[in-house]
Amino acid sequence: EKKIRRIDSAKDKSRAREKDSERLKVEENVFDVPTLKILYTLSNKGVIKAMGGAISTGKEANVFYAEGPDKELAVKIYRIASSTFKAMDAYIMKDPRFTNIRKNKRDIIFAWTRKELQNLKRAKNAGVRVPEPILTEKNILIMEFMGENEAPYPLLKNTHLENEEAKNIFDIIVEYMRLLYKKANLVHADLSEYNILIDPNNLTPIFIDMGQSVTLEHPNAREFLYRDVQNILRFFSRYGIKDKPEELFKKIQAE
Ligand code: ADP
Ligand code: MN
Structure with a gap:
């Protein structure tokens, strides 16, 4: 079933936000308030035109379909409340690019999200086919959607x-x-x-x-x-x- 929702951008911002945020929360039950705020900011900036349904619900992240201004997007949202992040330590703490991040869960997750964006960029520049990385904001990574008609490959x-x-x-x-x-x-x-x-x-x-x-x-x-x-x-x-x-x-x- 198709579940594209317009993200209300302009007028009557705060009230529209509150209403929409409740709706998103009820329907998807995954967007916490800080994550919702980022999604609205990205919507106001024109990065995301509309959020679609979940493509995947993983251990540490959920991936959503979204419409961008000129192409389809995949929005990967790392869950802050996830409990499996201990394992991330082994990968990130010994990486020279990330030696000075603070050791709390939120910061590790934000660094992890940036690391995924950087890794995708490096891969792409090396000639490896990957989703084109677009941007990160805190625990959210936005990239090119690899699929057709809203269905991932x-x-x-x-x-x-x-x-x-x-x-x-x-x-x-x-x-x-x-x-x-x-x-x-x-x-x-x-x-x-x-x-x-x-x-x-x-x-x-x-x-x-x-x-x-x-x-x-x-x-x-x-x-x-x-x-x-x-x-x-x-x-x-x-x-x-x-x-x-x-x-x-x-x-x-x-x-
Ligand atoms: P996880 O850490 O949960 O394994 P992945 O990055 O592997 O996260 O994404 C989970 C699933 O979401 C993938 O198996 C794939 O089906 C889908 N997916 C991820 N990125 C994209 C993308 N850019 N375009 C289309 N589908 C994607
Ligand atoms: Mn995976």
């Missing part, structure tokens, strides 16, 4: 492929891992069939979910890369791809 996990199509996608994924490593100085660190979308128009992969991606200076970067390699090989083994993890791991790092 399918996850690799849910895509039915012929062996030949799978091999082609696999080769591009490996090339993207290499570009990330060599050009963006990054390891995805949560790469699997759950964080790769497939563009059905040309059967090519799109990497998503880069909040936990780390730079190569991170002490566990190579361990994360090895795990990514194993995940990808485990998934593609059903399509007859039998590369050895050690060899693929080396190939990605080779000059």
Whole structure:
């Protein structure tokens, strides 16, 4: 069912806000008041024209469809009240870009959100297909919506492929891992069939979910890369791809 709501922007601001905020709260039950305020500010700035329904409700974040001024958007909202953020410490505290953030939950989440935006930018600049990052504000990341007619492209996990199509996608994924490593100085660190979308128009992969991606200076970067390699090989083994993890791991790092 389609649930596009106009976000009331101009006149009678405060009252409209209060009314709308209650409605949003009731319908989605996920927007806390600070998050709503940011959404209204973004709406007043013209970044978001209308909020749509939820695309995904994850452990740490929810992703919503939205209309932008000139294209469709995905709005990823990290939940402040989420309880799984202890795990974020390991990724963010050792990242040289984020050594001086304060250690409370809110600040870690805001830094995490900025980190995802920066990682997406680096990936894009390196030639990896990712949603175009647009901006962050506190716990909200706005990016290009990867899909058509309000429906997101399918996850690799849910895509039915012929062996030949799978091999082609696999080769591009490996090339993207290499570009990330060599050009963006990054390891995805949560790469699997759950964080790769497939563009059905040309059967090519799109990497998503880069909040936990780390730079190569991170002490566990190579361990994360090895795990990514194993995940990808485990998934593609059903399509007859039998590369050895050690060899693929080396190939990605080779000059
Ligand atoms: P999580 O941390 O919850 O796994 P993800 O970034 O993986 O967050 O996003 C969750 C889901 O939302 C994805 O599996 C995908 O279906 C959808 N999604 C995320 N980003 C986009 C996007 N830019 N365009 C379309 N769908 C997206
Ligand atoms: Mn994910």
